[in-house]
Amino acid sequence: MAFLGGGNPASIPEAEEIFAQTYEAIGRDKSHLRSILGDYSGPIGNEDLRSLAAEALALELNFPLTKEHIAFFNGSQNAFYFLLNAFSGTMPDGTFRRIGLPIVPEYIGYADQTNEAGVFAAFLPNVEQDGPNRFRYTLNAKQEYPDDLGVLVISRPTNPSGNVLSLREIKDLHSLCVKRKIPFLIDLAYGNPFPNLIGKEEPIHFSPGMVLSLSFSKIGLPGLRFGIVVADPPVIELLSSFAATGNLSAGNIGPAFARIFWKERTLEYLSNHILRPYYDTKLQMALEILEGVFQTEKIDYLIHKPLGGFFVWLYFPSISITNQELYELCKEESVTIVSGHYFFPGLVEHFSHREKCIRLTYCRSEEEIAYGSKILAQLVAKHS
Structure with a gap:
């Protein structure tokens, strides 16, 4: 097969050794272990760890983050379900909003997340030759986007193509979202700050109006189901309301790994x-x-x-x-x-x-x- x-x-032995050592360290702290296994966390994580996350990610994302910018979820896929449905479909005023995919192909996992049909609007890329037997998708800078978009969504790097939109392309899309007062969702499952599989491309930094999705899955820990959303405080408040009924708790094992990783700066190494x-x-x-x-x-x-x-x-x-x-x-x-x-x-x-x-x-x-x-x-x- x-x-x-x-x-x-x-499966990377050097990474798995770090994970094993972290797991053992969690188990040795008996009082903390009792809380991890025996207590519910908050719907989007406990405040002390969200503050630690904000402190660590502020350096990586070049923005003065606070805990009000941070939410934890049971994987980034879980967070995207709430996000995509919050900004698409039938709105309280009766209008219908769609999810704009400014460049396709795009991640397979978005397609079945929405509660209403007909919510995706995808736009063709430019296809450019890039050497022998190579090509690359680029954003169509002349694309005119319809007025009914409620959110723009990209992944960087893009799953499936491995494409990495340039910072110029990111800036143009962000400017469009700011002008239209709609959020700009950027899925960084493979991107910066971890696992940082972006080749020679520049990292993304957070700006108001962006919603960044991070995950521990692609560093080698998909079984933890730990995702992080970085967004403006009103978006985090909205997600907290969803999570309180949809998830009840963000879970504790992933955050326990994260606490050690951030304190020891493990993720960068x-x-x-x-x-x-x-x-x-x-x-x-x-x-x-x-x-x-x-x-x-x-x-x-x-x-x-x-x-x-x-x-x-x-x-x-x-x-x-x-x-x-x-x-x-x-x-x-x-x-x-x-x-x-x-x-x-x-x-x-x-x-x-x-x-x-x-x-x-x-x-x-x-x-x-x-x-x-x-x-x-x-x-x-x-x-x-």
Whole structure:
């Protein structure tokens, strides 16, 4: 089997040793452990730890944050459910607001989060050649956005393509949101300040009007289900109201890890000295394998320039079957991939990338990537 379709982070021994030491430290503090296991936290986390988070993140995000800017959730996906539904759909005044995706493809997890149908409005990117067998999506600077948008949403780096919007593009989108008085949601699950898988791109800093979503999942702790929202205090108050009934409590295990990480500045070391070098090496290995088998099979392919995250986004211009059909054929050969058609919610225009792109993870072993790449290349060659 080659599981090249999932979103799990890689198993990295150096990172797992840090996690084990942190877990043991939590267990040794018996009085604190009793509170962690036996007490409910507040709906968006306890105030002392939110203050600690604000202090730590203020340095990383270059803004004087307070606990009123911070909310904890059971994973960033949980937070996005509340956020997307708060700013889209039927409003109290009877108007209908949509979620703007200024560039697609975009994260698969947003599509099924909303309570009402027809809330996504997606906009086509520019597609630019970026060297041999490489391309890159960029924001369409001439795009005119409709008046019914209630929020703009991006991920940086983008899941699935590994794209990282430039700070110029971020500034333009933020200015639009400020002008229209709508929030700008930025999903930083793979971005800064942790795990900081943004290649050579500049980090995002917080500004009023932004809603930043952070997660411990991609540092290697998806089982903790710990997400952090950084936003203006009125947005945090709104989220607290949702969380009080939707979650009751933010949980204590993730925040217990976070307390130690922030006090010991573990996340900076983990991100920049363990995770980034590891994933950079894994990416180069995966690209060498993929391009080797693609060229052996003489297939027509383009790879989105992988600027961040841990996925490879592939476009097969000459393939004669859809990406969903390709998924089914790969599955028959014990190879899992993700069909790209899932990553375009709300797009009404025709765009060949929707039917001809797939997403692969490079977090798996070299053997799995080699086997899966060979099967994939043979199937694409057969159906081109």
